[in-house]
Amino acid sequence: MKKTLKERLAILSDAAKYDASCASSGTSKRDSSSGGLGSTEGSGICHAYAPDGRCISLLKILMTNFCIFDCAYCINRSSSNVERARFTPDEVVWLTLEFYRRNYIEGLFLSSGIIRNSDYTMEQMVRIARDLRLKHDFRGYIHLKTIPEASAALIEEAGLYADRLSINIELPTDAGVEAFAPQKHPANIRRSMGELKQKIDAASEPTYKKRRKRFVPAGQSTQMIIGADQTTDATILGSSAGLYSRFRLRRVYYSAFSPIPDASKVLPLIKPPLVREHRLYQADWLYRFYGFDIGEITAGRPDGMLDLELDPKLAWALENRARFPVDVNRADKEMLLRVPGFGVKAVQSILSVRRFRRLKLEDLQRLKVSLRKIKPFVVTADWTPVRLIDRADLRTLFAPEPQQLVLL
Amino acid sequence: MKRFELRGRGDYGEWRDAAREALCQGLSPREVEWGATGTQAGLFDTGLPPDFRGETAEIGGRRAVTVPSAFVELSKAVLCHSDPRRFDLCYRLLWRLQTDKPLLRVVTDPDVALAHAFAKSVGRDTHKMKAFVRFREIPTQGPRRAFVAWFEPEHFIVARTAGFFQRRFNDMDWLIATPKGSAAWDGETLRVSDEAAEKPDIRDETDDLWRTYFANIFNPARLKVQAMQSEMPKKYWKNLPEAELIPDLIRSAEHRVREMKERGASDTAPKFHERLQQRADQSAPNRSRV
Numbered sequence: 001m002k003k004t005l006k007e008r009l010a011i012l013s014d015a016a017k018y019d020a021s022c023a024s025s026g027t028s029k030r031d032s033s034s035g036g037l038g039s040t041e042g043s044g045i046c047h048a049y050a051p052d053g054r055c056i057s058l059l060k061i062l063m064t065n066f067c068i069f070d071c072a073y074c075i076n077r078s079s080s081n082v083e084r085a086r087f088t089p090d091e092v093v094w095l096t097l098e099f100y101r102r103n104y105i106e107g108l109f110l111s112s113g114i115i116r117n118s119d120y121t122m123e124q125m126v127r128i129a130r131d132l133r134l135k136h137d138f139r140g141y142i143h144l145k146t147i148p149e150a151s152a153a154l155i156e157e158a159g160l161y162a163d164r165l166s167i168n169i170e171l172p173t174d175a176g177v178e179a180f181a182p183q184k185h186p187a188n189i190r191r192s193m194g195e196l197k198q199k200i201d202a203a204s205e206p207t208y209k210k211r212r213k214r215f216v217p218a219g220q221s222t223q224m225i226i227g228a229d230q231t232t233d234a235t236i237l238g239s240s241a242g243l244y245s246r247f248r249l250r251r252v253y254y255s256a257f258s259p260i261p262d263a264s265k266v267l268p269l270i271k272p273p274l275v276r277e278h279r280l281y282q283a284d285w286l287y288r289f290y291g292f293d294i295g296e297i298t299a300g301r302p303d304g305m306l307d308l309e310l311d312p313k314l315a316w317a318l319e320n321r322a323r324f325p326v327d328v329n330r331a332d333k334e335m336l337l338r339v340p341g342f343g344v345k346a347v348q349s350i351l352s353v354r355r356f357r358r359l360k361l362e363d364l365q366r367l368k369v370s371l372r373k374i375k376p377f378v379v380t381a382d383w384t385p386v387r388l389i390d391r392a393d394l395r396t397l398f399a400p401e402p403q404q405l406v407l408l
Numbered sequence: 409m410k411r412f413e414l415r416g417r418g419d420y421g422e423w424r425d426a427a428r429e430a431l432c433q434g435l436s437p438r439e440v441e442w443g444a445t446g447t448q449a450g451l452f453d454t455g456l457p458p459d460f461r462g463e464t465a466e467i468g469g470r471r472a473v474t475v476p477s478a479f480v481e482l483s484k485a486v487l488c489h490s491d492p493r494r495f496d497l498c499y500r501l502l503w504r505l506q507t508d509k510p511l512l513r514v515v516t517d518p519d520v521a522l523a524h525a526f527a528k529s530v531g532r533d534t535h536k537m538k539a540f541v542r543f544r545e546i547p548t549q550g551p552r553r554a555f556v557a558w559f560e561p562e563h564f565i566v567a568r569t570a571g572f573f574q575r576r577f578n579d580m581d582w583l584i585a586t587p588k589g590s591a592a593w594d595g596e597t598l599r600v601s602d603e604a605a606e607k608p609d610i611r612d613e614t615d616d617l618w619r620t621y622f623a624n625i626f627n628p629a630r631l632k633v634q635a636m637q638s639e640m641p642k643k644y645w646k647n648l649p650e651a652e653l654i655p656d657l658i659r660s661a662e663h664r665v666r667e668m669k670e671r672g673a674s675d676t677a678p679k680f681h682e683r684l685q686q687r688a689d690q691s692a693p694n695r696s697r698v
Contacts, residue, residue: 006620013624031575039576045539046639048650050626051657053635060625068684078684079677095617101555101580102543104618258629259665265673272629349515356514363516 008085009095015065015076016111018260019168020223020253022046024057024106024141027163027218036137038100038107040163044141045106058109058143059099063087063125067113071170071181072267073228075260076113082262086115089128096132100140107141107163108132114147122150122158129161141218148184152195159199164218164250167192169243172236176229180266193247196220200248219250226280227273228257232304237283237294244288254280279306286313289344290337309399314340317377318395327379328359341373373398409439414495416444417589417602418488418564420480427499431473437503442495475505478512485527488564497523533562537569540644541584543577544612552595554581558607558647564588567600574598615649622650628661629668 003011025044032038046055064086065076075082087095096108110128114121125144132138144162146155159165167189171177174186196216203215222243226236240252256272263269283306286292290313297312298304300319307315317324317340326335328350336347346367353359358381365371376385376394391397410433412426430440483498500519505511514520543555555577566584570591573582583592585605592599636654645651 006617009617009620010624013621017625017627032578033575035579037577037579039572041572041575045535047539048622048648049636049640050622051633051636051654051661052627052630053632053639054627054630055639056622056625059621061621066680070681070684078681081674081676081678098614099618099621101553101577102545102612102614102618103541103557103577104621256630258627259668261668261671262674263668263672269669269672274630274632353514353516356510357516359516366516366518366521 003085005091005095008087008091009061011083011085012062012065012087013060015062015082015113016060016109018075018255018258019060019109019111019145020054020255021143021166021221021251022055022057022060022109023164023218023221023251024143025218026250027141028214030139032137032139036139037097038138038140040106040139040141047104047106057106058141059096059105059107060109060111061087061092061095063089063092063110063112063121063128064115065113066115068116069114069181069183071184072264073170073180073225073257073260075262077264079264080262089124089131092128093131093136096140097136097138100138105140107138107143109143109145111145112147118147118149119151119154122147122154126154126158126161129158133161143218146192146196148189148192155192155196156199159196159203159216160213162216164221165196165216166221166223168223169239169252170223170225171229172224172226172231172239173229176231180228190247193220193222193243193249197247220247221249221251221253223253223255225257226254226277227270228267233276233280233283233306234294234298234304236280237287237298240284241287241294252284254284275308276306279308279312283312286316291334292316292338310395311340313338314373314398321394324377325379325385326377328364329354329379329381339374339377341370341377409441410435411441411443412495413443413445415602416495416564418567419602420484420487423483423487423495423498426495427502428473430499431502431506437496437500440496440499442492442499444492444495473506475502476509476512479505482512482523482527484568485530486523488530488568489526490563491526493522494526497526530563530565530568534565534569536644537561537565538572540640540648541573542615542647542649543582544610544615546610548581550581552579552581556582556608556610557584559584559586560643560647561586561588562643564602566591567602570598570600619650619653623653623657626657628657628664631658631661633658 023044025042027040029042030040044057046057048056050056062076065082066084066086067076067078070077070079092110099105100107110125112121112125129142129144132142142162143164143166144158146158146165146167148167155165169189170181170184177184177186200216200219203212224236243249243252254277256274256277257267258272259269283297286297287294296316298306300315301307306312317338326339328336333347333351336342336350337344346369349367350359353363357363360382361371361380364374364380375383410430414422414426479501483501486494486498497519501511501523504519511517512520515524537559541557541559543557546554546556548554566586566589573584573591574593577593581594584590585608587604589600589602590605
């Protein structure tokens with residue numbers, strides 16, 4: 001018997017949850033004042049949070065979870081006995097519009113297992129995006145996952161309707177991809193990213209007369225799975241840095257490898273390394289917004305792994321004590337950004353205020369900065385950390401209480 | 409001592425008029441008292457005087473009042489806050505700005521910091537309203553579909569947030585009702601009221617599909633209840649159709665993961681996988697399988 005829409009929604013959202021991205025930000029600003037349905041106003045909106053703490057911003061579903069590929073880490077691989085289902089393009093369009101009208105979502109994040117071949121699958125996905133945009137004048141957010149090896153013409157058309165396109169790099173190293181995803185080819189994935197970058201660049205070049213067509217205004221992103229193989233954090237972050245600089249990706253998502261139903265025997269059924277995933281995101285932020293090099297972040301430990309107990313900025317500061325304390329009334333922006341406990345916003349506030357006042361500790365407290373965290377590292381008008389920075393036990397001031405390990 | 413009684417439901421105009429009068433009389437913040445009746449119409453409702461906005465205004469020929477436009481933006485947000493100190497705080501800032509022009513840039517000043525904290529709380533509430541309003545469809549005669557939502561904001565933010573819904577849901581009629589006012593759109597006029605509204609009783613079948621999605625997008629192996637609650641505090645749950653599922657999802661998570669592990673990998677693959685493998689072997693006989 002054919003499964004109901006509700007049953008298939010259950011299967012095809014369950015199948016989609018291992019993609020971490022749910023971002024709906026950073027696209028072109030538009031609304032429905034002149035007709036149609038929907039708007040995007042710069043910042044994304046999380047319409048709900050699941051008990052896994054993840055934001056639900058988009059209707060994140062698979063068109064189908066039938067797949068001819070057999071990637072070991074994937075719930076939808078062909079050798080898995082997971083229940084299969086498929087939406088028609090019209091059903092996806094209907095769900096997106098009805099969910100949107102009730103303000104459940106910002107738009108659609110559509111991915112799919114590969115059926116028949118890459119082009120057939122991509123064609124169906126492009127049709128959904130095209131119908132949403134052209135038939136229904138939908139102006140909300142659309143994120144399409146591009147299918148590996150799909151033709152350039154299809155990717156180009158997808159880019160006209162989608163705010164964001166992404167293709168997953170899957171594992172941080174080529175060897176990892178070859179071992180676990182035998183039908184995927186890292187070189188082709190990179191080539192696809194490179195081609196997309198060129199098209200995005202070309203579309204954003206100014207022209208003399210008229211506006212160019214909108215093309216993937218929220219750029220491209222990717223995801224890699226963490227903890228399925230033995231890759232170190234240094235290698236992972238190096239790989240991300242390469243992706244950011246070569247293809248100007250907006251985001252690299254790290255997805256802690258998580259147990260899936262009917263998992264492959266070649267992979268361990270472990271508790272997902274959530275702390276490690278969190279530390280990688282912090283390091284990623286330091287690289288993108290705080291002026292750190294990947295090498296600096298990972299230099300502290302010979303095994304190439306990030307410290308799980310301390311955030312990477314604090315760990316770096318403890319390794320580089322000679323550069324502290326920092327005088328908040330004099331230091332330059334670059335050094336202020338390196339103080340553990342200062343965020344980008346706090347640094348901006350400090351730079352603005354100190355043109356008019358000399359900052360004291362209480363001023364920093366009003367910026368919602370944790371004094372406990374920054375005191376060893378800063379000098380203010382009324383505070384100097386007397387040799388605090390030289391204390392041998394400085395690490396223990398910050399490290400969490402030891403906890404017994406929890407087994408899955 | 410002069411006392412101003414304001415309606416105090418997020419209207420910047422009524423406060424501005426009162427504040428201008430106090431300032432023109434040279435009353436220091438200590439000499440002014442503020443109250444919010446919440447019911448009466450404002451006392452200074454006569455006419456629509458020009459905005460402060462970055463200009464110099466001669467008032468009663470006695471004194472010029474100038475404020476930076478940043479103050480107007482900040483106080484508009486602060487005055488939507490539900491804290492009774494908001495009127496006095498804004499007046500204190502206005503008073504101090506007359507002699508201390510760069511004051512607003514000193515974000516560590518206690519008054520400025522408090523104003524920013526109020527504005528931030530209002531901004532957060534506004535953002536949560538955009539996120540957590542849930543429209544339910546109601547039957548209608550006309551060509552446009554119609555939806556109604558009930559939401560309970562912390563502050564008086566309905567008027568400042570209504571424009572967002574108008575820009576987004578232009579092609580449908582909608583009404584958002586809250587205890588702190590309501591907003592409605594019919595395709596032509598955006599109507600906003602600050603009167604408390606009654607909670608409507610409406611069902612919408614699509615909520616059930618949404619709950620199905622919510623339950624299945626959740627990954628039980630990554631339970632992080634704190635992270636969820638800091639972004640979606642419990643006070644919002646009662647009006648979110650999906651929230652009723654949360655306790656069960658949390659309770660069953662560990663069991664589901666354990667079961668997943670115990671069941672392990674199955675020994676046989678589905679038939680179509682075998683067929684795919686055969687096909688692959690025929691077309692690429694030299695390729696080894698993992």
